[in-house]
Amino acid sequence: MSEKEEGKYYVDVSKLTFEQLKKVRTYLRKLIEMGGSDLHIKAGSVFRARVNGTIIPISEGVFEKEDAITFAKELLKGRYAEFVEKKEIDLVYPFDEHSRFRVNVFFQMDGVSAVFRVIPVSIPDMETLHLPDILHSFVHKERGMVLVTGVTGSGKSTTMASIINEINLTRKKHIITIEDPIEFVHKDKECVINQRSVGEDTLSFGRALRAALREDPDIILVGEMRDQETINLALHAADTGHLVFSTLHTIDAKETINRVIAQFPTEEQNRVRLSLAGVLQGIISQRLVKTVDGGRRAAMEVLVRTPTIEKLIMDNRDFEIKDAIEHGKEHYKSQSFDQSLMELYDEGVISKEEALNNATSPADLELKMSGIGNGTRSSHHNDNDEVIPTEQRDDIFGLK
DSSP states (O other): OOHHHHHHTOOOGGGOOOHHHHHHHHHHHHHHHHTOSEEEEEBTSOOEEEETTEEEEOOSSOBOHHHHHHHHHHHHGGGHHHHHHHSEEEEEEEOSSSEEEEEEEEEETTEEEEEEEEEESSOOOTTTTTOOTTHHHHHTOOSEEEEEEOSTTSSHHHHHHHHHHHHHHHOOOEEEEEESSOOSOOOOSSSEEEEEEBTTTBSOHHHHHHHHTTSOOSEEEESOOOSHHHHHHHHHHHHTTOEEEEEEOOSSHHHHHHHHHHTSOHHHHHHHHHHHHHHEEEEEEEEEEEOTTSOEEEEEEEEEOOHHHHHHHHTTOGGGHHHHHHHTHHHHOOBOHHHHHHHHHHTTSSOHHHHHHHOSSHHHHHHHHTTOSSSOOOTTBOTTOOBOOHHHHHHHTTOO
């Protein structure tokens, strides 16, 4: 953008009334009170909130196009010219001492839109999130790579923050995080934690990751492995004795391995495959599912490093990984999505319909629910697949 254009989009903060931002804050407070996760703002439309995974309207009047532009100026202030140039922009918006939001503001055909995602100020512990016990083993690894994956909005950042928090409480290490933007803020406890935001504290993931290797880290968190350079540097860091955590937008362990390797030219893929097989400690893939009480819980596939898994990756036999994960459940505490869903269903946490809707192999899972194949019929459900209340279950099994 030229100096002339920058001047054209310069925002004189002294002339702003912040009335539109005040209006948006009203709906942000409403979102918090409803226990929602996202506020959707769109020029020419009503305000909407995502609550327990469902988007619902929370206003009567629409947000006029000109008001939406004014809101963008009030929110972004000096960054408004950057927004006009790039057409979208990320930031973190501190609402009050208890709530922060990750925000993306963008242009669309009807004007300006924005999505505010709630970032809890307090970091939930692993037990509160009902994370599988095997995830505690990743907290105590000395080196290697752990990947947390899932679609946008599946809770990857929360799971990652919980693991880093556990390390911060139990180990004496130096942790460097490279994020875009910083979501959960970690305070030094047993660890020294340096958090760097791309665009503010560093120019890029690759640049910060290269510098991190000279900053005496024990643990490096890379917010997302977006490109070949970042993946290469992360693999190198893991191979040289560091513990590296990162995320990818992939649906399961098999796709995660394929995505990492596919980032490279064909002639380099074998090298990357061998490197990944050598450093990978685990892959946590998650999907949020609706619980019978109206909440949400993460169903998780967990790949754990074993000699078998390492050999399958090295030999390009990724299609066998799901079976290896399932067979390792008893000895290594790994689990596939379908095994996780089966447990949640068996415990009465989710319905049969929700389990099947999120299953990797719905037909196989339904057979297991019926007591055919690996697995037994859930004792927490009756023949009509209704969840049996705890008191009634106790009566059935003679526990009252």
